[in-house]
Amino acid sequence: MSLRTPPVYIAGVAETPLGEVWDQTELSMVALAAREAVAEAGMTLRDVDGIFVNYMGEEGSVQVGEYLGIQPRYADSSDLGGAAFEAFIHHAMLAVAAGRCEVALLAYASRQRTRRGRSMVRARDGSSLASQFEVPYGLPSPIGLYALIAARHMHQYGTTPEQLAAIAVAARQWARLNPKAWSRDPLTVQDVLASRMISDPLHRLDCCLVTDGGGAVIVTTAARARNAAKRAVRVLGAGESHTHWHISQMPDLTVSAGGVSGKQAFEMAGITPADVDVLEPYDSFTITVLMALEDMGFCAKGEGGRFVERNRLGPGGDLPALTSGGGLSYNHPGALGLLLLVEAVRQLRGEAGDRQVKEAKIAVAHGVGGFFSTAGTVVLARE
Amino acid sequence: MSERPAGAFGDAITAPFWEAARERRLVVQRCRDCGRHQFYPRPFCLACGGTALEWAPSKGLATVHALTTVRIAVIPELQPPYVVALVELDEGPRMTTNIVGGTCRIGDRVRVAWRERPDLPPLPVFEPVGEGST
Numbered sequence: 001m002s003l004r005t006p007p008v009y010i011a012g013v014a015e016t017p018l019g020e021v022w023d024q025t026e027l028s029m030v031a032l033a034a035r036e037a038v039a040e041a042g043m044t045l046r047d048v049d050g051i052f053v054n055y056m057g058e059e060g061s062v063q064v065g066e067y068l069g070i071q072p073r074y075a076d077s078s079d080l081g082g083a084a085f086e087a088f089i090h091h092a093m094l095a096v097a098a099g100r101c102e103v104a105l106l107a108y109a110s111r112q113r114t115r116r117g118r119s120m121v122r123a124r125d126g127s128s129l130a131s132q133f134e135v136p137y138g139l140p141s142p143i144g145l146y147a148l149i150a151a152r153h154m155h156q157y158g159t160t161p162e163q164l165a166a167i168a169v170a171a172r173q174w175a176r177l178n179p180k181a182w183s184r185d186p187l188t189v190q191d192v193l194a195s196r197m198i199s200d201p202l203h204r205l206d207c208c209l210v211t212d213g214g215g216a217v218i219v220t221t222a223a224r225a226r227n228a229a230k231r232a233v234r235v236l237g238a239g240e241s242h243t244h245w246h247i248s249q250m251p252d253l254t255v256s257a258g259g260v261s262g263k264q265a266f267e268m269a270g271i272t273p274a275d276v277d278v279l280e281p282y283d284s285f286t287i288t289v290l291m292a293l294e295d296m297g298f299c300a301k302g303e304g305g306r307f308v309e310r311n312r313l314g315p316g317g318d319l320p321a322l323t324s325g326g327g328l329s330y331n332h333p334g335a336l337g338l339l340l341l342v343e344a345v346r347q348l349r350g351e352a353g354d355r356q357v358k359e360a361k362i363a364v365a366h367g368v369g370g371f372f373s374t375a376g377t378v379v380l381a382r383e
Numbered sequence: 384m385s386e387r388p389a390g391a392f393g394d395a396i397t398a399p400f401w402e403a404a405r406e407r408r409l410v411v412q413r414c415r416d417c418g419r420h421q422f423y424p425r426p427f428c429l430a431c432g433g434t435a436l437e438w439a440p441s442k443g444l445a446t447v448h449a450l451t452t453v454r455i456a457v458i459p460e461l462q463p464p465y466v467v468a469l470v471e472l473d474e475g476p477r478m479t480t481n482i483v484g485g486t487c488r489i490g491d492r493v494r495v496a497w498r499e500r501p502d503l504p505p506l507p508v509f510e511p512v513g514e515g516s517t
Contacts, residue, residue: 126503127394132397133423136458136500138453138467139457140453140455200452202451247479248423248478248479
């Protein structure tokens with residue numbers, strides 16, 4: 001499928017304050033990032049007429065709209081968890097291309113570290129299917145579901161704990177080059193394997209951080225992007241899908257929705273994995289990255305372990321990935337997908353400092369949410 | 384509006400599963416049109432779209448599809464470490480469960496057992512099948 005619609009651009013990106021944020025609310029954090037992103041786009045908040053927000057209180061985008069003084073003509077609060085912001089780019093691209101809005105704001109902030117707000121316990125009252133058929137078995141959410149997937153991948157393809165650990169090491173090597181990264185100490189495969197086992201085969205250091213953070217992204221038309229203060233980046237393609245909620249319903253534990261979202265996005269962009277200069281895959285857990293590499297076609301199914309073990313993802317590798325340090329070492333505020341977009345844009349603009357990937361022309365951000373349930377893929381290009 | 388009966392668990396679609404569980408019988412939905420089994424239950428057959436569903440007894444035998452040892456406390460009833468598995472019933476559907484009464488690996492054969500729960504129907508869990516018993 002080709003997209004016979006006008007080109008659409010990302011004209012501004014920003015992070016909120018990151019790490020431990022004691023002196024802000026989620027709304028004030030979003031306001032800081034949104035103002036910075038619209039300034040990059042050469043606009044003000046008054047120009048925003050489309051809003052793509054979720055996980056900011058009841059009724060999706062409504063509270064952020066009120067706080068920022070935006071009364072949009074297009075509003076979307078699709079709930080695809082970690083993939084939401086890649087899906088929002090998909091939706092914003094189509095809405096802007098169709099003329100339903102002209103300046104779309106994607107925004108998110110969370111203080112889940114300072115609020116200690118990421119719970120592994122789910123509702124138990126018997127009213128939901130999960131509370132009847134999954135929760136009583138003590139499956140920690142989400143790590144237990146990812147652990148089952150990793151265990152199956154290992155059984156089926158011989159993937160090893162060392163190979164999974166290599167992904168955390170690559171992320172840390174990048175984080176050491178990013179002054180904003182939360183974890184910057186040296187890390188080895190042995191360190192990951194020696195960290196506490198949480199839910200076999202996933203160790204503490206196979207898991208992402210829990211930090212405060214968020215950001216904002218502006219999506220707009222070619223005409224509006226021309227006035228941007230910084231170089232705008234073209235949205236070449238996007239895709240999304242989801243497969244399951246309960247782990248018992250996942251069609252194949254070794255295949256994620258990233259197959260569908262990746263194929264959609266790459267086809268729309270007219271690229272193949274070989275064209276990708278920078279990859280920003282969602283790294284809630286090390287296995288999340290490994291399976292995404294396979295599902296998007298960077299390597300064959302089952303080859304992910306061998307693909308990552310020679311540090312091809314790290315600095316100097318042939319597929320630079322997780323270049324901010326990712327959710328594993330830089331920042332994971334919950335809906336990490338937004339920060340993947342921010343990093344991809346900065347790499348394409350050449351403003352990533354010590355971690356800059358040379359000659360980066362095509363970047364892919366790939367969000368994964370739920371229990372490997374959802375996926376959203378976005379292809380971005382420097383023109 | 385009628386009141387929820389005391390002691391009821393689940394909903395109209397899942398209640399027969401839990402009623403059978405009270406008698407320590409594992410049942411799964413079977414489609415009379417296409418013959419496929421499905422779990423969890425739905426008001427239609429996911430395979431063929433038909434609605435001629437019946438509750439069929441499961442043999443209670445399964446193969447371990449994936450498993451993890453949980454080493455952190457999640458719910459009060461289960462003291463870590465404990466094993467959570469995804470098992471594939473011989474009838475086809477997969478279920479999330481616990482492995483009790485022995486250790487297991489992926490590919491091992493298991494059979495249903497029941498965990499008693501105060502105020503709730505017994506919960507189907509699985510235990511390793513001894514050598515040569517299937």
